[in-house]
Amino acid sequence: xxxxxxxxxxxxxxxxxxxxxxxxxxxxxxxxxxxxxxxxxxxxxxxxxxxxxxxxxxxxxxxxxxxxxxxxxxxxxxxxxxxxxxxxxxxxxxxxxxxxxxxxxxxxxxxxxxxxxxxxxxxxxxxxxxxxxxxxxxxxxxxxxxxxxxxxxxxxxxxxxxxxxxxxxxxxxxxxxxxxxxxxxxxxxxxxxxxxxxxxxxxxxxxxxxxxxxxxxxxxxxxxxxxxxxxxxxxxxxxxxxxxxxxxxxxxxxxxxxxxxxxxxxxxxxxxxxxxxxxxxxxxxxxxxxxxxxxxxxxxxxxxxxxxxxxxxxxxxxxxxxxxxxxxxxxxxxxxxxxxxxxxxxxxxxxxxxxxxxxxxxxxxx
Amino acid sequence: xxxxxxxxxxxxxxxxxxxxxxxxxxxxxxxxxxxxxxxxxxxxxxxxxxxxxxxxxxxxxxxxxxxxxxxxxxxxxxxxxxxxxxxxxxxxxxxxxxxxxxxxxxxxxxxxxxxxxxxxxxxxxxxxxxxxxxxxxxxxxxxxxxxxxxxxxxxxxxxxxxxxxxxxxxxxxxxxxxxxxxxxxxxxxxxxxxxxxxxxxxxxxxxxxxxxxxxxxxxxxxxxxxxxxxxxxxxxxxxxxxxxxxxxxxxxxxxxxxxxxxxxxxxxxxxxxxxxxxxxxxxxxxxxxxxxxxxxxxxxxxxxxxxxxxxxxxxxxxxxxxxxxxxxxxxxxxxxxxxxxxxxxxxxxxxxxxxxxxxxxxxxxx
Numbered sequence: 001x002x003x004x005x006x007x008x009x010x011x012x013x014x015x016x017x018x019x020x021x022x023x024x025x026x027x028x029x030x031x032x033x034x035x036x037x038x039x040x041x042x043x044x045x046x047x048x049x050x051x052x053x054x055x056x057x058x059x060x061x062x063x064x065x066x067x068x069x070x071x072x073x074x075x076x077x078x079x080x081x082x083x084x085x086x087x088x089x090x091x092x093x094x095x096x097x098x099x100x101x102x103x104x105x106x107x108x109x110x111x112x113x114x115x116x117x118x119x120x121x122x123x124x125x126x127x128x129x130x131x132x133x134x135x136x137x138x139x140x141x142x143x144x145x146x147x148x149x150x151x152x153x154x155x156x157x158x159x160x161x162x163x164x165x166x167x168x169x170x171x172x173x174x175x176x177x178x179x180x181x182x183x184x185x186x187x188x189x190x191x192x193x194x195x196x197x198x199x200x201x202x203x204x205x206x207x208x209x210x211x212x213x214x215x216x217x218x219x220x221x222x223x224x225x226x227x228x229x230x231x232x233x234x235x236x237x238x239x240x241x242x243x244x245x246x247x248x249x250x251x252x253x254x255x256x257x258x259x260x261x262x263x264x265x266x267x268x269x270x271x272x273x274x275x276x277x278x279x280x281x282x283x284x285x286x287x288x289x290x291x292x293x294x295x296x297x298x299x300x301x302x303x304x305x306x307x308x309x310x311x312x313x314x315x316x317x318x319x320x321x322x323x324x325x326x327x328x329x330x331x332x333x334x335x336x337x338x339x340x341x342x343x344x345x346x347x348x349x350x351x352x353x354x355x356x357x358x359x360x361x362x363x364x365x366x
Numbered sequence: 367x368x369x370x371x372x373x374x375x376x377x378x379x380x381x382x383x384x385x386x387x388x389x390x391x392x393x394x395x396x397x398x399x400x401x402x403x404x405x406x407x408x409x410x411x412x413x414x415x416x417x418x419x420x421x422x423x424x425x426x427x428x429x430x431x432x433x434x435x436x437x438x439x440x441x442x443x444x445x446x447x448x449x450x451x452x453x454x455x456x457x458x459x460x461x462x463x464x465x466x467x468x469x470x471x472x473x474x475x476x477x478x479x480x481x482x483x484x485x486x487x488x489x490x491x492x493x494x495x496x497x498x499x500x501x502x503x504x505x506x507x508x509x510x511x512x513x514x515x516x517x518x519x520x521x522x523x524x525x526x527x528x529x530x531x532x533x534x535x536x537x538x539x540x541x542x543x544x545x546x547x548x549x550x551x552x553x554x555x556x557x558x559x560x561x562x563x564x565x566x567x568x569x570x571x572x573x574x575x576x577x578x579x580x581x582x583x584x585x586x587x588x589x590x591x592x593x594x595x596x597x598x599x600x601x602x603x604x605x606x607x608x609x610x611x612x613x614x615x616x617x618x619x620x621x622x623x624x625x626x627x628x629x630x631x632x633x634x635x636x637x638x639x640x641x642x643x644x645x646x647x648x649x650x651x652x653x654x655x656x657x658x659x660x661x662x663x664x665x666x667x668x669x670x671x672x673x674x675x676x677x678x679x680x681x682x683x684x685x686x687x688x689x690x691x692x693x694x695x696x697x698x699x700x701x702x703x704x705x706x707x708x709x710x711x712x713x714x715x716x717x718x719x720x721x722x723x724x725x726x727x728x729x730x731x732x
Contacts, residue, residue, distance in 0.1 A: 109582075154527035161520035167541050169636060170533035175523075175541055176636070192558040192638040193600060216474075220710065234559060235632040235639060261702065265716035266601040270535060270542070272558040273601060275641065317709035317718065324720050334700040334721055336627065343683035344586070350631035352683065354690050355700055 101133040111144035111188075112137055119153065127159045134163060138181055144188045145179040195269065197276040198242040199229040201325050202254055202283050208300035210283065212249055215296045224311040225301055229276075237351055239338045242279040250298040251289030254281035258335030259353055260328050261321065278321055280328060280335060303329075467499040477510035477554075478503055485519065493525045500529060504547055510554045511545040561635065563642040564608040565595040567691050568620055568649050574666035576649065578615055581662045590677040591667055595642075603717055605704045608645040616664045617655030620647035624701030625719055626694050627687065644687055646694055646701060669695075 103118035114133075120126045137145060147165060149156050151173050165177040169191035180186035202210035211225035228249040232241030239256035246254050257280040268274040290298045307326070312318040327333040336353035343350070469484035480499075486492045503511060513531060515522050517539050531543040535557035546552035568576035577591035594615040598607035605622035612620050623646040634640040656664045673692070678684045693699040702719035709716070 151527055151532060154524040157523045158520040161517055166517060166538040167536035168538070170536035170541055171637075172532040172534070175533050175536055189635065190561075190597070190600070191636055192561050193598075194560040194562050194641070195556075195558050196560050196639075196641070231556070232559075234556070234637075238630060261718060261720035263707075263716050263718050264604060265712075265714065269555065270557055271537075271600075273562075275560070275562070315710050317707045317716070320705070320707055320718060320720075336702070339686070341629075341683045341686055344681050346631075348631065350629050350683070352627060352629050352686060354627035354686075 100129060101136050102129050104133070106142075107144075107146070109144065110142060111146065112142050113146045114148070116148045116150070119149070119156070121153065123155050123159055126156050127163075130160065130163055134179065143181055144186070145181065147177045147179070148174055149177065150174045192272075194273045194275050196232050196238070196241075197229060197274065198232055198238055198245060198279055199227050199276065200242045200246045200254065200279050200281045201227055201260070202246060202252060202281045203303065203329065204283050204286065204300060206300070207303045209303050209306045210246065210250060210252055210288075210298070211301045211306060212290075212298040213296040215294055221311065225299075225306060225309060228298075237338075238277050238279070238353075239351070242277070242281060246281060249291050249295050251285075251287065251291075253284040255284055256338065257282055258337040260333065260335040261324050263317070263321075278324070280325070466495060467502050468495050470499070472508075473510075473512070475510065476508060477512065478508050479512045480514070482514045482516070485515070485522070487519065489521050489525055492522050493529075496526065496529055500545065509547055510552075511547065513543045513545070514540055515543065516540045558638075560639045560641050562598050562604070562607075563595060563640065564598055564604055564611060564645055565593045565642065566608045566612045566620065566645050566647045567593055567626070567694075568612060568618065568647045569669065569695065570649050570652065570666060572666070573669045575669050575672045576612065576616060576618055576654075576664070577667045577672060578656075578664040579662040581660055587677065591665075591672060591675060594664075603704075604643050604645070604719075605717070608643070608647060612647060615657050615661050617651075617653065617657075619650040621650055622646075622704065623648055624703040626699065626701040627690050629683070629687075644690070646691070 103115040104112045105115065107113055120129060134145070145165075146168075147160055149160070154175075157175060157177070160177050163179070165179045168176040168178040168188070170176065178186075178188050180188060200210075204210075210228070212228055213223070213225055217224070228246045230241070230245035230248070232238060233244075236244075238259065243254050243256055246252055259277050260280050261278045263276045263278070264273065265276070266273045286300075288298050288300070290296075306312075307322055312322055324333065328335060334355040337356050338351050338353050340349050341352045342348070469481035470478045471481065473479055486495060500511070511531075512534075513526055515526070523541060523543070526543050529545070531545045534542040534544040534554070536542065544552075544554050546554060566576075570576075576594065578594055579589070579591055580587075583590070594612045596607070596611035596614070598604060599610075602610075604625065609620050609622055612618055625643050626646050627644045629642040629644070630639065631642070632639045652666075654664050654666070656662075672678075673688055678688055690699065694701060700721040703722050705718050705720070706715050707718045708714070
């Protein structure tokens with residue numbers, strides 16, 4: 001494999017400005033292209049990790065600076081090259097004065113991502129390396145430091161926190177910590193802020209709505225016959241999630257038609273926000289099989305009876321949602337249907353939801 | 367303040383079934399009602415923490431079980447009542463055989479939430495209390511255990527992990543860990559799964575679109591004049607976020623009209639999903655003031671010139687979004703306008719986005 005040296009361009013450190021996580025850049029940059037081993041948690045594109053050095057960065061590698069580091073830490077300075085192998089077979093070399101810093105690589109925003117796979121497991125080694133690394137990164141004018149610690153590395157968490165790291169986010173198997181070096185507010189992007197739920201209106205050709213009563217409901221909704229609802233799963237589409245929830249709760253097969261409305265609420269759980277997409281689905285079967293674990297009962301209920309439930313009529317939100325559904329049934333309403341569209345900027349297919357207008361300039365209904 | 371004993375009902379432990387986090391129950395339960403001190407991270411309603419005990423739970427408090435715990439851990443058993451004060455002035459008493467467990471309270475799903483404010487800071491004390499608490503909770507048939515550790519309690523993280531806790535989620539100042547006791551898959555609700563972005567189409571009365579060029583963009587979008595975009599902030603509305611982003615990037619004041627489409631993408635950042643809402647805004651000013659930090663340039667660009675940019679014409683996603691915008695301008699399209707609606711089931715106002723149909727049964731456009 002050919003050894004490639006990093007590219008260096010004449011860019012001053014101040015040019016590596018705060019991006020502010022502009023949305024379009026963030027999306028196209030962080031979209032996964034190929035499986036680079038050390039960047040799976042970033043899903044970064046190969047080749048985006050260009051090293052840029054300012055004049056002052058190069059000065060860092062003078063004897064003067066190295067000597068001062070040696071005096072401070074009594075470590076031998078050595079120059080070495082380090083090869084980092086990507087799983088796609090590429091190799092890159094990053095030439096460092098090896099002052100025994102943590103293995104890491106640069107991101108596009110003047111920050112550093114610590115190589116999770118090469119973090120020393122010994123807490124004492126980690127502690128001294130981390131401290132020295134932070135010293136180096138500060139000297140180099142780095143901005144945000146990302147440190148991902150697996151569950152089995154939990155011993156290292158308090159060490160990182162004591163050095164000034166904060167938590168960024170966590171999943172069952174790891175916690176991500178960050179350190180913002182510059183003065184001023186932290187400009188690192190936040191993590192996910194919303195949970196997403198779906199609900200499915202399903203009506204058959206007898207004008208009956210598919211409704212359920214849940215086993216566990218809040219006291220205020222006791223006795224309510226409601227449409228099937230649920231959270232979408234990780235990386236699941238709204239249009240498949242709605243179909244899945246209806247199937248799980250009632251056994252009924254359906255086909256997604258469109259999103260007819262959505263609700264946005266805040267401070268719902270863990271101080272996060274919630275988006276709930278109300279969907280219209282077409283039934284493909286009729287025999288109900290109830291999910292005993294969550295659902296008390298399910299049935300096809302005449303539309304009028306469904307609408308006239310006091311619990312619906314007396315609640316602004318429920319009533320409005322049902323009114324929208326009725327309007328949609330009467331084809332006096334345009335929902336947003338889903339379309340798979342590719343953007344060449346990230347090379348991925350995503351779902352775009354919009355009205356479909358026909359040649360008569362009217363909304364195409366079902 | 368009157369001392370109230372917990373309510374006990376004849377419910378067997380098996381009746382405290384897995385809820386499966388049905389969406390409607392989850393939302394109404396976890397919505398914040400009043401500031402109960404020990405439940406801020408759950409935003410739970412007051413009064414929902416009813417203790418239910420099965421026969422076997424009561425048996426737990428017999429001398430036999432207490433004695434066996436004493437033999438195991440050599441701790442003195444004592445019976446005590448503990449008062450937990452809510453910030454709303456209510457008090458509840460939970461009668462425990464005090465086997466020196468962590469202060470905690472029950473949630474509605476047969477789980478336990480450790481009282482964050484009363485976690486011992488000494489790691490050794492915490493370690494032995496945690497172990498004993500888990501022993502007790504398992505005996506009591508509890509399900510999910512929630513343990514929130516602040517940044518300053520990071521020493522306790524590896525202790526919890528070694529006892530079998532996993533990470534659930536984290537924010538800059540804390541990490542939430544969980545422990546699922548029963549056999550089978552963990553049924554605890556997941557945390558937020560989506561980030562949310564907004565983009566604003568703004569067109570003036572000269573048929574000019576407000577566009578920007580970003581300082582930091584991916585190579586593929588170099589030279590593109592795009593609409594202002596950005597992430598919405600924590601607990602921010604889509605309709606205010608879009609207006610804010612336009613204002614920040616260009617200095618232009620606007621008024622939100624509607625969401626004309628939205629895009630859903632996955633594995634975008636930190637393996638989370640992304641919802642991007644494309645909005646239509648009405649300009650209320652005309653003088654552009656560029657945000658130097660993020661924006662290279664901004665201007666009013668003739669609509670035709672904007673649409674005919676090669677970078678737009680050659681990309682399916684961009685082109686489709688622009689086509690939708692054009693259709694909307696021609697009033698041949700219905701977007702979703704926003705309405706504040708209250709649901710009495712959670713007592714909160716949330717935003718409902720839907721088409722507005724007028725008396726002629728046509729979509730009310732701008």
